[in-house]
Structure formats: C-alpha cells, structure tokens
Amino acid sequence: MSERRPFIAGNWKMHKTLAEARALARAIRQGVAPDRRAEVGLAPPYTALAAVAAELAGSDIRLAAQNAFWEKQGAFTGAVSPAMLADVGCHYVIIGHSERRQHFGETNDTVNRRLKAVLENGLAVILCVGETLDEREAGQTFEVVRTQLREGLAGVAAGADRLVIAYEPVWAIGTGKTATPQQAQEVHAFIRSLLREFMGPAAEAIRIQYGGSVTPDNAATLLAQPDIDGALVGGASLKPEMFLPIINAAG
Ligand code: PEP
Numbered sequence: 001m002s003e004r005r006p007f008i009a010g011n012w013k014m015h016k017t018l019a020e021a022r023a024l025a026r027a028i029r030q031g032v033a034p035d036r037r038a039e040v041g042l043a044p045p046y047t048a049l050a051a052v053a054a055e056l057a058g059s060d061i062r063l064a065a066q067n068a069f070w071e072k073q074g075a076f077t078g079a080v081s082p083a084m085l086a087d088v089g090c091h092y093v094i095i096g097h098s099e100r101r102q103h104f105g106e107t108n109d110t111v112n113r114r115l116k117a118v119l120e121n122g123l124a125v126i127l128c129v130g131e132t133l134d135e136r137e138a139g140q141t142f143e144v145v146r147t148q149l150r151e152g153l154a155g156v157a158a159g160a161d162r163l164v165i166a167y168e169p170v171w172a173i174g175t176g177k178t179a180t181p182q183q184a185q186e187v188h189a190f191i192r193s194l195l196r197e198f199m200g201p202a203a204e205a206i207r208i209q210y211g212g213s214v215t216p217d218n219a220a221t222l223l224a225q226p227d228i229d230g231a232l233v234g235g236a237s238l239k240p241e242m243f244l245p246i247i248n249a250a251g
Contacts, residue, residue, distance in 0.1 A: 006250035007207050007230035009041035010237025021048035025055035027240040038250035041092050053089035064092035070117035082121035093118045096128045098170045108151035124162040127152055133171035142190055149194050165208045166232040172212025181221045184210045188227035216245035223250050
C-alpha cells in the first residue's frame with residue numbers, strides 16, 4: 001500500500017428512499033472507526049443529498065454526487081449544476097461512470113465538459129474510466145483507457161487533491177466478476193504512467209480507485225496493490241455490513 005490516503009467511496013446509484021438513505025448514512029457514520037486510515041465518501045441519488053448531508057454534518061465523511069451538468073443555471077430540465085451540488089454540501093462529484101456512458105450517451109467530450117465545470121466550482125472529481133469486455137478481449141484495454149483519460153482530462157491541470165481516478169472495468173461492474181489484483185494493478189500502473197505524462201510529478205499523489213464488484217472478501221488483496229488507492233463500491237455500499245469491512249480493509 002502506498003503513502004496516498006486510501007479513499008473508499010460508495011456509489012448508491014438509483015437506490016434508497018429518503019428514510020433508507022438517512023438510515024444507511026447514519027449506520028456508516030456510527031460504524032466507521034474515528035482513527036481509520038481511509039477517507040470515506042457516500043454518493044446518494046440527488047433526491048437524498050440534503051438528507052445525507054444532514055446525517056454527515058460534523059463528521060469527516062465526504063458527500064458525493066453521481067453526476068453534474070456543465071452549465072451554471074438555466075433552461076436545462078432535469079440537470080443539476082456543480083454550484084447546486086456545492087451548495088448542498090458535496091465535496092466530490094463522480095463523472096463519466098460507465099452507466100452514464102452506456103445508458104445516457106456520455107462521451108469523452110461531455111465527460112470533459114462536466115469535469116472542468118466541477119473543478120471550476122471548487123469541487124473534487126472522481127473520473128471513471130474502464131474498458132468493456134469486448135474491448136478487453138480485443139486487446140484494446142490500454143488504448144481505451146488512454147483515450148478516456150486524455151480526452152476526459154483535456155485542458156485540466158488540477159492539483160492532486162481535487163482529482164481522483166476510478167478504474168472500473170465495465171465487465172466487472174455489478175457482475176460479481178472482479179478483476180484479479182494483478183489485472184487491476186497492471187491497469188492502475190498504466191493510468192499512473194499516463195497521469196505522469198499529462199500532469200508531471202503531481203501524478204504521484206493522485207488516488208486511483210478500483211471499482212467492480214468489490215466486496216469484503218476481495219477488498220484487502222486489491223487494496224494491497226501498490227497503485228490501488230481505494231475503491232469505488234456499488235452494490236456492497238448499500239449495506240453497512242458489507243461497506244464497513246471494505247473501509248476497514250484499507251487499514
Ligand atoms: C460502481 O457502480 O461503480 C460499481 C463498481 O458497482 P459494483 O461495486 O456493484 O460492481
């Protein structure tokens with residue numbers, strides 16, 4: 001494990017009513033050790049952001065949103081601006097999740113526009129990249145990840161403290177199939193080399209999370225890899241009894 005502070009974030013996706021979101025946030029808050037090594041973030045749906053912010057008030061658990069639009073305000077029905085997310089108490093915004101790319105037509109260009117707007121509003125970004133199964137089997141993993149990162153980060157010179165990368169192989173998300181620690185480390189090391197190329201020495205401090213069917217059973221071996229600096233957790237973040245041991249696995 002590196003000196004970078006591990007970062008474990010829960011992506012609740014389109015789950016949880018207000019009451020359920022409050023209860024989950026409370027259980028995580030009460031369950032995390034105050035002297036833990038990992039930074040912890042929770043990304044509830046938009047509807048529950050304010051309620052979860054209230055539950056987390058006064059704690060060091062970070063609130064995150066699952067997406068943001070790039071405009072400040074205006075006639076953009078259904079969209080939410082970074083300024084609104086800052087106002088509700090978000091620290092992080094997840095950008096470019098593969099489900100956004102797959103179901104909502106996100107491209108590297110729209111990912112880049114969102115990411116820059118989020119940074120301009122003083123928030124931090126978790127930028128998701130990762131290949132599909134077809135791309136992996138065609139030997140295109142590195143090429144796909146390189147393009148996603150180069151285009152996603154175009155024009156960005158963010159300090160390491162406000163940029164997190166999540167490597168999420170699409171074939172491992174919600175499928176129960178996890179990348180082996182070696183497979184994940186190989187791509188994480190590649191991502192770090194790209195960050196060095198794009199951003200110079202700041203790359204050493206940028207956290208790279210792994211995402212894709214992380215569970216209490218596989219978290220420790222994944223997190224033990226030198227370039228795996230945390231996890232972006234979907235399904236297992238919806239239950240405290242699954243999420244808390246993942247946080248603990250980071251030390
Ligand atoms: C995710 O949604 O980012 C994710 C990794 O999901 P899961 O942990 O369920 O595979």
